[in-house]
Amino acid sequence: DAKTTQPPSMDCAEGRAANLPCNHSTISGNEYVYWYRQIHSQGPQYIIHGLKNNETNEMASLIITEDRKSSTLILPHATLRDTAVYYCIASKTGATNKLIFGTGTLLAVQP
Amino acid sequence: DTAVSQTPKYLVTQMGNDKSIKCEQNLGHDTMYWYKQDSKKFLKIMFSYNNKELIINETVPNRFSPKSPDKAHLNLHINSLELGDSAVYFCASSRESGYTFGSGTRLTVV
Numbered sequence: 381d382a383k384t385t386q387p388p389s390m391d392c393a394e395g396r397a398a399n400l401p402c403n404h405s406t407i408s409g410n411e412y413v414y415w416y417r418q419i420h421s422q423g424p425q426y427i428i429h430g431l432k433n434n435e436t437n438e439m440a441s442l443i444i445t446e447d448r449k450s451s452t453l454i455l456p457h458a459t460l461r462d463t464a465v466y467y468c469i470a471s472k473t474g475a476t477n478k479l480i481f482g483t484g485t486l487l488a489v490q491p
Numbered sequence: 492d493t494a495v496s497q498t499p500k501y502l503v504t505q506m507g508n509d510k511s512i513k514c515e516q517n518l519g520h521d522t523m524y525w526y527k528q529d530s531k532k533f534l535k536i537m538f539s540y541n542n543k544e545l546i547i548n549e550t551v552p553n554r555f556s557p558k559s560p561d562k563a564h565l566n567l568h569i570n571s572l573e574l575g576d577s578a579v580y581f582c583a584s585s586r587e588s589g590y591t592f593g594s595g596t597r598l599t600v601v
Contacts, residue, residue, distance in 0.1 A: 412588065423495075423581050423592030424534065465532070473588045476546055478524070481534035 382407040382470035389486040392462075398455040400485050402468030405449040411472050413444060414479065415453045417464040424467065424481070427453065458489045494518050495593040497582050503599045504572055511568045512596045514582030522546075523565035524590070525557060526581040534581070540565050572600045 385403040392398040404413060414429040428435055428442045430451075435442045441454040455462055467484040471477055495516045504510050516523060524547075525537040539547035540559045554570045569576060577600045582593040 414588075416590075418534075421595075423583075423594050424590070426589045426591065429588060467534075476539075476541075478536045478539060478547055479590060480536070483533075 382411055384468045384470055384482055386466070386468050386482065386485045388483065389488065391488050391490055392455075392458045394460060394489050394491050395457055398458040398462065398487055398489070400453040400455075400466050400468075400487060401450065402453070403450045404468070404470045407448055407470045411470045413442065413448075413451045414469045414471055415440070415442065416467045416469065416479075416481075417462075418467070418484075419461075419464040427466075458487075460489050460491060463487060463489045493593075494591050495582055495584055497580075497593040497596050499596060500594065501597050501599075503601065506572055506574060506600055508572050509568070509570045510572060510598070511566055512580055512582075512598070513564070513566045514593060515564050516582075516584040516591070517563065518584055518586075518591060520584035520586045520591070521562060522585050523559065523562070524583040524585070525565065525567050526583060526592075528579045528581060528595070530578070538565075538567075569598075572598075574600050576600050 412429050415427040416424045418424045430442045444451045465484040465486050498513050522541045524539045528534045537551045538557045543559045556568045559565045579595045579597050581595045583590045
């Protein structure tokens, strides 16, 4: 699985959009970009994933560059409850594949 | 209903003891996993089962023995517990993509 690089920490003001970047320059053609988050003392939570096209769901939007070497997770209106470690993972789908978590980005939403 | 449930939530035990952690998922997923999160917060996969068959074993000591009686359950038995086994253990399940994690079992070995 391709390695991903994320900033260790970011701050965001409550109510503003949080844009979390991720570099995955060695991603292969059949690897998806997944985003998970882990709120303190909880299990990781799936947010969104995509292959080439931008994706949006009720939690967030995922913007993937045309060359697929980087992506941005957007939380449109961050709340204090969005404070968490956000993990960007490049992985294939299927039973034999595994999610390999890096160190992630600690997003601190400030009041 | 909790999608992936683990028991117990907390487990404190002495070195050398044997303990088990149970995991059940009601999502109808085919694949289940155990992850370990150490004190430095690294999340590392330990095992993966697909339809009751072991498919991933990440060089975990053989004191750790997963057992999957059916595809909705994946239990983790640990023999001869050591101080270094202290961690939070997460169970997860998936079908094709998008893992669902349990809330974790905090194991403390004293």
